[in-house]
Amino acid sequence: AQSVTQLGSHVSVSEGALVLLRCNYSSSVPPYLFWYVQYPNQGLQLLLKYTTGATLVKGINGFEAEFKKSETSFHLTKPSAHMSDAAEYFCAVGGNEKLTFGTGTRLTIIP
Amino acid sequence: GAVVSQHPSRVICKSGTSVKIECRSLDFQATTMFWYRQFPKKSLMLMATSNEGSKATYEQGVEKDKFLINHASLTLSTLTVTSAHPEDSSFYICSAIRQGIKETQYFGPGTRLLVL
Numbered sequence: 001a002q003s004v005t006q007l008g009s010h011v012s013v014s015e016g017a018l019v020l021l022r023c024n025y026s027s028s029v030p031p032y033l034f035w036y037v038q039y040p041n042q043g044l045q046l047l048l049k050y051t052t053g054a055t056l057v058k059g060i061n062g063f064e065a066e067f068k069k070s071e072t073s074f075h076l077t078k079p080s081a082h083m084s085d086a087a088e089y090f091c092a093v094g095g096n097e098k099l100t101f102g103t104g105t106r107l108t109i110i111p
Numbered sequence: 112g113a114v115v116s117q118h119p120s121r122v123i124c125k126s127g128t129s130v131k132i133e134c135r136s137l138d139f140q141a142t143t144m145f146w147y148r149q150f151p152k153k154s155l156m157l158m159a160t161s162n163e164g165s166k167a168t169y170e171q172g173v174e175k176d177k178f179l180i181n182h183a184s185l186t187l188s189t190l191t192v193t194s195a196h197p198e199d200s201s202f203y204i205c206s207a208i209r210q211g212i213k214e215t216q217y218f219g220p221g222t223r224l225l226v227l
Contacts, residue, residue, distance in 0.1 A: 032214045043117075043204050044155075044218040051214055090154065097143060097213050101154045 002027045002093045006102035014110045019078040021105050023065075023091035026072060033074040034092040034099065035065055044090065050074065061085070083109050114138050115207050117219035124195055125227055132190045132222045134205030140185040141207035145216060146178070149202040161188045185210075195226040 007022040025031055032051050036044040048059025055067040061084075065076045074091060086109045091102040114137040124130050134144055143162050147155040159169045159180050167180035177199075179191040188207075192199055202223050206216035 034215075036218070041202075041221070041223065043115075043220040044206075046215065046217070049215060094214060094216075097208060098145075098157065098160070099216055103154045 002031070002095065002100045004091050004093050004100055004102035006089075006091050006105050008105055009103065010106045010108065012108040012110055013081045015083055016080050019063075019076070019081045019085065019107065021076040021089050021091075021107065023074045023076065023102060024072050025074060025091070025093045027093055027095060029095045032094045033065075033067060034094065035059065035063070035074075035076050036090045036092060037061075038088045038090065038104075040087075047076070047089075081107075081109050083111065085109055113209060113217040115141075115205065115217050115219040117203075117205055117222050119222060120220060121223045121225075123225045123227065126196055127194055129191055129193045130195055130224060132192075132203055132205075132224075134188045134190070134207070134219050136186045136207045136209070136217075139207075139209040141188075142185070142210050142213070143208045144182060144188040145206045145208075146180060146188075146190050147204045147206065149204060149221075151202075155204060158190075192224065195224070197226045200224055200226045 003026045005024045034049045035047040048057045050057045050067045058064045063078045092099045116135045118133045146158045158173045159167045161167045161182040163182045169175045182188040204221040206218045
């Protein structure tokens, strides 16, 4: 069985500040981990993914995430927030084609 | 690459009618497609897994006679909401897995269904 916990349903950061969105997972098999972004009334866009290999993964729009097995975490970060980063972010865990999603974190950017 | 489209993007229908939603992989062949439902300000709930040429596999609690899924080709899956009721109003999103890269799902833009 797999599950995902996203701490903080809402996160607000100032423009230019560090973005940190937290994700913890549980999985009985080696996990594949994903971050997706959703803009209003749109589908999900893949930001980045971890499957195997390097634990620090870089994605689009300046985001990156680090897989920490000992902490069962896959937190998403961006050094400097931009207004266009305002959206809903979903962490997901997979491993057998199916994905299990977290409940999402709404990121608000303060001008 | 890896573009998935959905049609229509938005549909309004009367209670009791049926609505068909199409999901297409535009630039790749999709061995498997998934259908999700998303309630307002909620996460995605997997409804069913659709494999080309075979019957869909439904998640527990999803009525297969109400949500008919047909995966007729490697680029098209359809979801038909039969005898729709207001409680079926939701945002429906499909995703597809391309051949050879089965760990990554590519999502369509979603279809907003409103049943009056």
